[in-house]
Amino acid sequence: MENTLLTTVGDKLKSKFGDAIVSAEQHYDFPVYVIRRDAIYDVLKFLKEDEELAFGFLTTMCGLHYPDNKGQELGVMYQLHNLPKNLRIRLKTFFPVSDPTLPTITTLYPTANWMERQEYDFFGIIFKGHPNLKRILNMDEMTYHPMRKEYPLEDGTREDKDDKMFGR
Amino acid sequence: MSVKNKVDKVNQGNIPHTTGNEQLAPNEFTTLNLGPTHPATHGIFQNVLKMDGEIIMEGESTIGYIHRAFEKIAERRPYYQITVLTDRMNYCSSPINNLGWHMTVEKLLKLEIPKRVQYLRVIIMELARIADHIICNSVIGVDTGAMTGFLYIFQQRESIYDIFEELCGARLTTNIGRIGGLERDFSPKAWALLDKFLNEFPGKLKEFENLLMRNRIFMDRTINCGPITAEKALGYGFTGPNLRAAGVDYDVRVMNPYCSYEEFEFTVPVGTQGDTYDRFMVRQEEMWQSVSIIKQAIEKVRKEPEGVFHADVPEFFLPPKQEVYNNMEALIYHFKIVMGESDVPVGEVYHCVEGGNGELGFYLISDGGRTPYRMHLRRPCFIYYQAYTDMIKGTFLSDAILTMSSMNVIAGELDA
Numbered sequence: 001m002e003n004t005l006l007t008t009v010g011d012k013l014k015s016k017f018g019d020a021i022v023s024a025e026q027h028y029d030f031p032v033y034v035i036r037r038d039a040i041y042d043v044l045k046f047l048k049e050d051e052e053l054a055f056g057f058l059t060t061m062c063g064l065h066y067p068d069n070k071g072q073e074l075g076v077m078y079q080l081h082n083l084p085k086n087l088r089i090r091l092k093t094f095f096p097v098s099d100p101t102l103p104t105i106t107t108l109y110p111t112a113n114w115m116e117r118q119e120y121d122f123f124g125i126i127f128k129g130h131p132n133l134k135r136i137l138n139m140d141e142m143t144y145h146p147m148r149k150e151y152p153l154e155d156g157t158r159e160d161k162d163d164k165m166f167g168r
Numbered sequence: 169m170s171v172k173n174k175v176d177k178v179n180q181g182n183i184p185h186t187t188g189n190e191q192l193a194p195n196e197f198t199t200l201n202l203g204p205t206h207p208a209t210h211g212i213f214q215n216v217l218k219m220d221g222e223i224i225m226e227g228e229s230t231i232g233y234i235h236r237a238f239e240k241i242a243e244r245r246p247y248y249q250i251t252v253l254t255d256r257m258n259y260c261s262s263p264i265n266n267l268g269w270h271m272t273v274e275k276l277l278k279l280e281i282p283k284r285v286q287y288l289r290v291i292i293m294e295l296a297r298i299a300d301h302i303i304c305n306s307v308i309g310v311d312t313g314a315m316t317g318f319l320y321i322f323q324q325r326e327s328i329y330d331i332f333e334e335l336c337g338a339r340l341t342t343n344i345g346r347i348g349g350l351e352r353d354f355s356p357k358a359w360a361l362l363d364k365f366l367n368e369f370p371g372k373l374k375e376f377e378n379l380l381m382r383n384r385i386f387m388d389r390t391i392n393c394g395p396i397t398a399e400k401a402l403g404y405g406f407t408g409p410n411l412r413a414a415g416v417d418y419d420v421r422v423m424n425p426y427c428s429y430e431e432f433e434f435t436v437p438v439g440t441q442g443d444t445y446d447r448f449m450v451r452q453e454e455m456w457q458s459v460s461i462i463k464q465a466i467e468k469v470r471k472e473p474e475g476v477f478h479a480d481v482p483e484f485f486l487p488p489k490q491e492v493y494n495n496m497e498a499l500i501y502h503f504k505i506v507m508g509e510s511d512v513p514v515g516e517v518y519h520c521v522e523g524g525n526g527e528l529g530f531y532l533i534s535d536g537g538r539t540p541y542r543m544h545l546r547r548p549c550f551i552y553y554q555a556y557t558d559m560i561k562g563t564f565l566s567d568a569i570l571t572m573s574s575m576n577v578i579a580g581e582l583d584a
Contacts (some may be wrong), residue, residue: 006494026515026519027515027516028275028276028308028515028516028518029516030516030518034518050570056402057405057406058326058405059527059529059546060529060531060544060546060551061521062531062542064533064542065542077531077544079518079529079531083416083418083423086423086424088518090518109403109405110403110404110554111403111404111405111551113554114550114551114553115551116556120238135232136231136232136410136581137231137235137584138232138235139232140365141335146240147239153240153241153243153244153356154244
C-alpha cells in the first residue's frame with residue numbers, strides 16, 4: 001500500500017514537472033525529492049491539492065546552508081505528511097546565497113508563517129509574499145543571520161579553543 | 169455598535185463573543201501589554217493586545233525571550249552532549265525529549281535496541297507524559313480559580329520526580345538514557361517507587377477528576393473557551409492533545425510506532441469541539457492510558473532477560489568505569505566516545521516522538537563528522553502557538569489566559 005502510493009508520488013511528479021525534479025532518493029525511511037527553485041511552489045501546491053496525494057499537513061521546514069556548493073549554497077527542506085494514508089515525504093530546494101528568495105507557502109499552509117519567519121531570521125532566506133516577514137527569535141536589531149556557516153559558535157577572536165582538538 | 173451598547177449587551181450576557189470585525193475609531197481601543205512576565209501566563213510570553221473594553225480585537229505575539237540557539241550549539245557538540253540541550257526544551261517532560269534524541273541518533277547509526285530497554289524507555293516516557301499532563305491540567309484549574317486540585321495532584325508529580333531521581337539522579341532536567349540504552353538499570357528502589365506510584369496515582373487522579381470534571385463552575389468556564397476546528401488546527405500544524413481535542417486522532421505512537429509502542433494496547437482519546445474543556449479531557453484520559461501502558465510495560469519487562477539495559481555497542485555506549493581502568497579495549501572506547509571520535513555514517517534522518525504536547529521531531533544531517541552538520545528541532549509549541557492570536561480574537565481577556573494555559577505552551581520549547 002505504502003509503496004504503491006510512494007511510486008505514484010514519484011510518477012506523478014515526474015510526469016507533471018519533468019526536469020524540475022533534480023533528484024529523487026530514499027534517505028532512511030524518507031523519500032527525498034530535490035526540486036528546482038522555480039517549481040517549488042507549484043510542486044507543493046500540486047502535492048497538497050491533488051486528490052490522490054493530498055499532503056495536507058506541513059510537518060516542518062528548515063533552512064540548510066552548504067557554503068561549498070557554489071551557486072547552490074542555501075536551501076530549504078520541507079516535510080509533508082499525508083495523515084490519512086500516513087505517508088511522509090521531504091522536499092528540498094537549493095539556490096544561490098546571492099539571491100536568497102523563495103515564494104512563500106503561507107497561502108497553502110498557514111503554519112508556514114512562523115516557520116518561514118524562523119528561516120528568514122536564521123538564514124536570511126526571503127520568502128516573497130509573506131504577510132509579516134520579520135525576525136522571530138532573535139532581536140530586531142541583529143544585522144546578520146546566525147545559522148549560516150560563516151558565523152562561528154564561539155567568539156572568533158578566542159585563541160584558547162583549538163578546533164583541531166575540540167571543534168568539528 | 170457603540171462601546172456603551174456593547175458593554176451593556178456584554179453585561180447582560182447577550183454577546184459573549186464579538187466577531188472582532190466591528191470597527192471603532194482608533195482612539196477608542198486600548199493597547200494592553202500581556203507579558204513578557206505576567207503571573208498568569210506561566211512563562212515568558214508577550215502578547216500586545218488591542219482591546220475593546222474587555223474584548224480582544226487583535227493581538228500580536230512576540231517570542232524569543234529565552235532563545236538559546238540550540239540548533240547552532242548542536243552543530244558544535246558531539247552527539248552525546250546534545251541530550252542536555254533537549255532537556256531544556258519542554259522541561260515538563262524532558263525524558264521524552266532525551267529519549268527522542270537518543271532514538272534519532274540510534275536510527276542514524278542503525279542500532280538495534282534490546283526489547284527490555286525499549287520497554288523500560290516506554291515506562292520512563294509515559295511517566296514523563298503523566299507529569300506533563302498533571303502540570304497542564306492542574307494549571308487550567310488554577311486559572312479558573314480552583315487551587316485545590318492543583319495542590320492535591322502535584323504531590324503525584326513529585327512522586328514521579330522521585331522515580332526519575334532514582335533512575336538518573338536528576339529531577340527536572342534529567343539527561344536520562346544514553347545512545348544505545350539507559351545509563352543504568354532500574355534499581356530495586358526504583359521498582360518499589362514505581363509500584364507505590366501506580367498504587368497511589370489512580371486514586372489521586374480520580375480525586376482530581378471529581379474536583380473538576382463535572383464541576384459546574386469549571387465546565388461553564390472552559391466549555392467553548394478558545395475553540396478551534398479540526399481543519400484550522402491541521403492548517404496551523406497542531407499535533408498532540410491539542411489536535412486530538414479538535415477531533416483528529418493523530419498520535420505518533422500509533423501512526424509511526426517507535427520503541428515497540430505497536431505492542432501496547434491503548435486508546436487515543438479525541439474531543440469534538442477543540443475547546444479548553446476538550447483539551448483538558450483529552451489529557452485527563454491520556455493519563456489513564458499512560459497508567460495502563462506502564463502496567464503493560466512492567467509485565468513485558470518481567471518476561472525479558474534480567475539486567476539488560478543497553479545494546480552491545482561499545483563504540484557508542486560508555487563502558488563501566490571499573491573496566492576503563494583495567495581493560496585496554498574499554499579505555500580506548502571510553503576515550504573515543506568522550507572525544508567524539510566514533511565513526512558516524514553520512515546521512516539524514518528524521519525521527520519523531522509523541523511529546524507531552526505534540527509531535528516532537530528531530531531532523532539530523534550528518535556529514536560523518538564529530539558533530540551534526542545540521543540539526544533542526546520540530547518543536548510542537550512553536551508551531552501551534554502561532555494560532556493563539558487567531559484563537560483569542562473576539563474573546564474576553566480572561567478566556568485568553570485560559571486558552572493559553574490549556575494549549576500547554578512551554579516557553580523553553582517555544583524559543584529553543
